[in-house]
Amino acid sequence: MPNRRVVKDSKHETLLEALAELTVKLKPHTQLPSERQLSEDFGVSRMTLRRAIDVMQSRGYIYTVPSKGLYVSEPRLVKTSDVTSLSEVLRHRGSDPRTKLHLADRIHASDEVAKALGLRKGEWVYRVEQSFFDAELAMATETAYIPTEIAPGLLEQDLTASLSSILAQHYEKPILRVQYRVRSVIPEEKFRERLGLAVGAPTFEFFAVGITSKERSAFLVVSYKRGDKYDLNYQLEL
Amino acid sequence: MPNRRVVKDSKHETLLEALAELTVKLKPHTQLPSERQLSEDFGVSRMTLRRAIDVMQSRGYIYTVPSKGLYVSEPRLVKTSDVTSLSEVLRHRGSDPRTKLHLADRIHASDEVAKALGLRKGEWVYRVEQSFFDAELAMATETAYIPTEIAPGLLEQDLTASLSSILAQHYEKPILRVQYRVRSVIPEEKFRERLGLAVGAPTFEFFAVGITSKERSAFLVVSYKRGDKYDLNYQLEL
DNA sequence: CCATTTGACTGGTCTATACCAAGTTGGCAC
DNA sequence: GTGCCAACTTGGTATAGACCAGTCAAATGG
Numbered sequence: 001m002p003n004r005r006v007v008k009d010s011k012h013e014t015l016l017e018a019l020a021e022l023t024v025k026l027k028p029h030t031q032l033p034s035e036r037q038l039s040e041d042f043g044v045s046r047m048t049l050r051r052a053i054d055v056m057q058s059r060g061y062i063y064t065v066p067s068k069g070l071y072v073s074e075p076r077l078v079k080t081s082d083v084t085s086l087s088e089v090l091r092h093r094g095s096d097p098r099t100k101l102h103l104a105d106r107i108h109a110s111d112e113v114a115k116a117l118g119l120r121k122g123e124w125v126y127r128v129e130q131s132f133f134d135a136e137l138a139m140a141t142e143t144a145y146i147p148t149e150i151a152p153g154l155l156e157q158d159l160t161a162s163l164s165s166i167l168a169q170h171y172e173k174p175i176l177r178v179q180y181r182v183r184s185v186i187p188e189e190k191f192r193e194r195l196g197l198a199v200g201a202p203t204f205e206f207f208a209v210g211i212t213s214k215e216r217s218a219f220l221v222v223s224y225k226r227g228d229k230y231d232l233n234y235q236l237e238l
Numbered sequence: 239m240p241n242r243r244v245v246k247d248s249k250h251e252t253l254l255e256a257l258a259e260l261t262v263k264l265k266p267h268t269q270l271p272s273e274r275q276l277s278e279d280f281g282v283s284r285m286t287l288r289r290a291i292d293v294m295q296s297r298g299y300i301y302t303v304p305s306k307g308l309y310v311s312e313p314r315l316v317k318t319s320d321v322t323s324l325s326e327v328l329r330h331r332g333s334d335p336r337t338k339l340h341l342a343d344r345i346h347a348s349d350e351v352a353k354a355l356g357l358r359k360g361e362w363v364y365r366v367e368q369s370f371f372d373a374e375l376a377m378a379t380e381t382a383y384i385p386t387e388i389a390p391g392l393l394e395q396d397l398t399a400s401l402s403s404i405l406a407q408h409y410e411k412p413i414l415r416v417q418y419r420v421r422s423v424i425p426e427e428k429f430r431e432r433l434g435l436a437v438g439a440p441t442f443e444f445f446a447v448g449i450t451s452k453e454r455s456a457f458l459v460v461s462y463k464r465g466d467k468y469d470l471n472y473q474l475e476l
Numbered sequence: 477c478c479a480t481t482t483g484a485c486t487g488g489t490c491t492a493t494a495c496c497a498a499g500t501t502g503g504c505a506c
Numbered sequence: 507g508t509g510c511c512a513a514c515t516t517g518g519t520a521t522a523g524a525c526c527a528g529t530c531a532a533a534t535g536g
Contacts, residue, residue, distance in 0.1 A: 010519065010520090012519085012520090028453070029453060034486065034487080035486080035487065036486090045520060046522085047285075047520070048520055050488085063414070064486095064488090065486085065487080066527080066528065067486050067528040067529045067530090068487075068530090069486060071453070177298075177473055177474060179471070179472070180473075181469050181471050182472070183470075184423075184468070185440055202440040202465070213303060215267065215301050215309070227440070230422075231421055232419065232421075233417070233420075234417070234420070234472075235417050236417075236418065248488085248489065249489080273516080274517095283491045284492085285491070285492085286489080286490055288517090289489090289490095291517095302516095302518090303499095303516085303517080305517065306499065306500090306515095307517075308517080
């Protein structure tokens with residue numbers, strides 16, 4: 001019985017690693033073998049190979065020129081993986097002193113929270129306020145709202161774990177995507193103090209809604225990140 | 239001779255319109271016909287149909303549940319098309335009084351500019367500084383740097399047109415993607431004044447590099463946008 | 477010798493078919 | 507009835523083959 005990984009094991013994902021290996025040791029603008037050649041080398045069909053190429057391309061490792069070939073991209077700026085920047089909204093690092101729990105309770109949803117979560121005003125939601133540190137320095141502070149109906153007993157869980165991992169593992173509510181809005185603001189006093197910022201220092205305000213596979217809003221996270229510590233990196237495909 | 243559109247005409251793009259029509263008149267969480275059924279209805283292969291479905295899904299119109307079916311998504315927040323927010327960095331609106339040209343000249347690239355554009359320090363670049371208004375209100379101000387080698391005679395062009403359209407139409411340098419970094423900052427005096435902001439008002443700082451099909455950096459745009467007027471909306475797929 | 481044609485490439489698109497795992501359903505045995 | 511299992515359906519993945527339009531270089535013609 002082959003010792004298979006339980007979760008994912010699709011061919012084009014395996015291909016990604018192989019292709020990544022291939023590209024990193026090549027200089028930028030080097031031409032790669034043709035799609036037909038590569039698919040033969042890797043022993044997969046061309047369609048499958050193309051799927052992997054598409055991903056590599058969208059991640060900025062490869063670029064294609066029709067009728068000519070595949071080429072290795074130049075590394076640019078900070079390499080923007082699709083999931084950077086916001087990742088931390090979801091992935092609270094492990095149970096170390098880098099997390100401080102301010103508050104965890106159950107409240108009635110305000111207008112704003114209810115609207116974001118698709119609830120009626122006044123319905124029960126859990127509220128969890130935390131800050132995140134990097135070597136004594138407060139980097140970000142956030143307030144999470146989760147409908148009690150979605151995750152009963154949430155406050156008994158280990159809240160230092162990632163919110164999305166808690167929802168996935170204990171409540172079978174995997175988060176498929178997150179829609180979020182970013183603003184450049186001067187934070188209100190409460191959050192400014194938590195971040196140890198000077199009066200008038202700029203921050204990013206994140207307003208993020210996590211959406212499950214059943215298209216339900218599972219959480220709302222409002223967070224503030226120090227403007228002097230965070231860069232957001234994106235890539236816009238045209 | 240059929241009057242074909244010159245540019246694009248792929249089947250799965252046509253499908254997108256048909257699918258969009260289908261979904262908009264259905265209520266959220268309504269189940270759609272199966273992939274096999276749809277592909278038959280539209281007279282395309284299932285693989286082609288799936289390509290369109292993938293796009294619809296990534297755009298948030300549809301969600302899928304394995305072994306069950308396709309469903310219509312709920313409209314969420316501000317619908318985040320892939321290209322929102324930054325679009326204006328590229329698409330300066332037409333030749334109307336909503337644009338003010340501050341400056342257009344040719345300078346030696348500074349360290350920072352040279353690095354972003356992949357040049358050596360001191361090489362010639364065009365510099366164009368503009369502000370953008372919405373009904374008398376300054377919304378954003380930007381400085382664009384373009385290597386003279388890439389676009390000789392650029393300053394003789396109509397600079398109210400979009401930078402990327404100028405590069406595409408007059409210089410055959412289509413911009414394929416833009417990598418950009420966003421910061422939350424208090425702008426320096428010069429830009430603060432142009433935006434008519436109070437001292438200490440927060441802004442977004444954009445640092446955007448446009449990249450051509452040949453993987454060359456064609457422009458660097460550094461822009462400041464009023465924090466009180468701009469929301470950035472994104473969707474993060476997990 | 478130069479211009480033109482030809483043909484062997486390239487990536488991009490589409491088709492038809494096949495199999496898998498997981499959810500759903502219906503019928504049969506008890 | 508109730509429980510269980512087989513058959514069918516679903517999206518997800520992979521295959522092999524085909525055609526297109528554009529590139530580019532070698533072969534061909536003047």
